[in-house]
Every structure is written in C-alpha cells, then in structure tokens.
Amino acid sequence: xxxxxxxxxxxxxxxxxxxxxxxxKQGELLPSxxxxxxxxxxxxxxxxxxxxxxxxxxxxxxxxxRGTFVKNSSVVTVMDTQTLGFFEKDLIGVDKHLEYHVVExxxxxxxxLLQTKLMLSKKERIxxxxxxxxxxxxxxxxxxxxxxxxxxxxxDKQELEANALQNIFEHVLRxxxxxxxxxxRVALPDQEAAQQLKIKRTRPILVxxxxxxxxxxxxxLWGETLYREEYEIHYTSxxxxxxxxx
Numbered sequence: 376x377x378x379x380x381x382x383x384x385x386x387x388x389x390x391x392x393x394x395x396x397x398x399x400k401q402g403e404l405l406p407s408x409x410x411x412x413x414x415x416x417x418x419x420x421x422x423x424x425x426x427x428x429x430x431x432x433x434x435x436x437x438x439x440x441r442g443t444f445v446k447n448s449s450v451v452t453v454m455d456t457q458t459l460g461f462f463e464k465d466l467i468g469v470d471k472h473l474e475y476h477v478v479e480x481x482x483x484x485x486x487x488l489l490q491t492k493l494m495l496s497k498k499e500r501i502x503x504x505x506x507x508x509x510x511x512x513x514x515x516x517x518x519x520x521x522x523x524x525x526x527x528x529x530x531d532k533q534e535l536e537a538n539a540l541q542n543i544f545e546h547v548l549r550x551x552x553x554x555x556x557x558x559x560r561v562a563l564p565d566q567e568a569a570q571q572l573k574i575k576r577t578r579p580i581l582v583x584x585x586x587x588x589x590x591x592x593x594x595x596l597w598g599e600t601l602y603r604e605e606y607e608i609h610y611t612s613x614x615x616x617x618x619x620x621x
Contacts, residue, residue, distance in 0.1 A: 382415055382417045382421050382425075383417075383421050383422075383424045383425040384425070385415065386411060386415055386417075386421070386422060386425035386426075387425040387426075387428050387429060390405065390425070390426075390429060390434075390435075391429065391434065394434055394435075394445055399445045400445060401445050401446070401447045401511070402444060402445060402447055402511075402513060403444065403445050404441070404442050404443070404444055405435065405442065405443045405444065405445065407442060407443075408422045408423060408426070408443075411425075426443060433446060434446055446605075447510070447511075447513060447605050472510065472511050472512075473508065473509070473510060474508075474509040474512070474536075475506055475507065475508060475509070475535060475536045475537070475538075476506065476507040476509060476536070477504070477505075477506050477532055477535050477536055478505040478506060478507060478571065479503065479504070479505040480502060480503070480504050480505070480506075480527070480530075480532065480535065481502065481503065482500055482501065482502055482503075482524055482527075483501055483502065483503040483521070485497060485499070485500065485501050489501050489521055489597070492521070492586065492594060492597040493521065493522070493523060493594050493595075493596075493597055494593065494594055495523060499523060499524070499525075500523070500524035500525075501521055501522070501523060501524060502521070502522055502523075502524045502526075502527030502528075503519070503520070503521055504518060504519075504520040504521075504522070504527075504535070504540075504598075505517070505518070505519055505571075506518040506520070506535060507571055507572075513573075514571060514572050514573055514603065515602065515603055515605060516572075516600050516601060516602045516603070517568055517571050517572055517600070517601045518540075518598065518599075518600050519598050519599050519600070519601070520540065520596055520597070520598035520599075521596070521597050521598050522595060522596045522597075523595070526544075526548055526550075526595060529547070529548060530543060530547060530548070534547060540587075540596065541555075541587070544587065544595065544596070550589060550595055551589060551590060552587045552588070552589065552595075553588055553589055553590040554587075554588040554592070555585055555586070555587055555588070556585060556586045556588065557583055557584070557585045558583070558584040558585075559581065559582070559583050559584075560581075560582050560584075561579050561580070561581060561582070562579065562580060562582050563576060563577065563578075563579060563580070564576055564578070564580050564601065568580070568601050572601065572603055574603060578604065579604065580601050580602060580603060580604070581601070581602040581604070582599055582600075582601055582602075583599065583600045583602070584598070584599045585597070585598065585599070585600070
C-alpha cells in the first residue's frame with residue numbers, strides 16, 4: 376500500500392485489492408465503517424468517503440440495517456437476433472452455478488388478456504409458472520410464465536427445476552419454437568417480486584415480456600421475466616453491405 380496516499384485512498388485501494396483477490400467474496404459483508412476507522416486509525420467520515428468511490432464503481436452495495444456488501448458480478452446476455460438463444464446458454468463456460476426454484480406451477484383463472492396472448496378460448500385452461508433463477512444460490516431473475524394447461528400437465532416439477540423452458544418445450548413436449556418476440560422495459564418491483572428477488576421495492580428491475588411462437592405463429596407460452604440490476608444485455612448493431620442486400 377502506498378503510505379503517501381491520503382487515508383481515504385489507502386482504505387479504498389485496500390478494499391479494492393481485497394475484492395479483486397477474493398479476500399472479500401461476492402455477497403460477503405464487509406467490515407463496518409467503525410471497524411475500518413479503527414483499523415486505519417482514522418475517522419468514520421474518512422471511511423465513508425473511501426466507500427463512496429467503491430459504490431460509484433459498482434463494487435459494493437449498502438443494505439439498510441444490514442451493512443455494506445461486496446456486489447455480485449453482472450450476468451451478461453449477448454443478444455443475437457438471428458438465433459434463438461436463451462439465458463442459460465450465456466452461462467456455458469462461465470464460473471456461475473445456475474439453479475431453478477419452482478415457487479408455483481398451478482392452474483389460474485382465465486382472463487381476457489391471457490386468452491388473447493395465448494389465442495385460447497374461454498373453455499381452455501391455463502397454468503401459471505412462478506420460478507426463480509439463482510446464480511451461485513442468489514436470486515437473479517423471477518419468471519412469471521403462462522401456458523395452456525394441455526402442455527403444463529405434461530411437465531413435471533423435476534424438469535422445471537433442471538432445464539430452461541425452451542429446452543423443455545422442444546425436447547420434452549416436442550414443440551419447435553420458431554420465434555420469440557420480446558419487449559423490454561424498466562420498472563419497480565411489486566411486493567411479491569421484491570420479496571422473491573430479495574431487493575427493496577425502490578430498486579429498479581429489468582422486465583422482459585416475451586411470447587414463444589411455433590412455425591405457424593401459434594403462441595404456446597407468454598409471460599415476463601424480472602431481472603435484478605446485475606443482469607446486462609450486450610448487443611451489436613450491424614450495417615448491411617451492398618452485397619448482403621442483394
């Protein structure tokens with residue numbers, strides 16, 4: 376450590392190095408401001424100043440009433456509109472352990488909205504799936520999906536706790552998904568979503584609304600996935616050449 380640096384910078388660099396070297400692991404509680412003040416023989420105000428830089432860099436996060444934690448790293452999706460990718464593919468070869476937790480998978484009352492989205496009659500039943508995705512045992516996304524009960528009744532809980540829905544539709548139900556339409560927006564979570572994702576209702580989330588369509592444009596699934604702020608979407612725009620236009 377550079378002793379010539381101001382104390383607040385010494386504290387900042389010590390914590391930054393500790394995070395980089397995995398001394399302080401993702402999701403781990405950091406020493407309190409008073410503990411750091413005693414360790415560096417300085418004031419609490421100096422520690423607060425040091426921590427602000429780490430907050431600005433997205434390395435730590437404060438949780439009221441609990442303390443300051445090392446922030447979990449981002450989960451990145453690379454978007455390619457020419458292929459039918461899904462969240463789980465982006466974790467292949469990455470040091471992140473994905474798990475699913477089924478909160479609910481039951482029939483629901485058919486509404487006009489659901490009938491329209493799934494192109495169903497009033498007589499046809501619908502199931503709702505509420506499922507958490509966990510990365511390294513921490514919630515990253517909440518799935519709220521609706522599908523015709525004729526499909527839902529062929530899917531068991533064991534499959535839902537092991538596989539992506541796209542894989543289930545294609546390999547278990549033998550339904551080829553030809554198109555996935557998406558709409559993305561930023562919103563604040565309701566009470567249920569905040570509780571499941573372990574965040575405050577004042578923290579914004581990314582909401583992806585989507586529909587699975589077969590080759591004849593028949594919707595077989597509609598719903599939303601709610602993502603914590605650690606989730607990122609990366610994409611590249613490409614201008615076609617004259618040769619590609621032809």
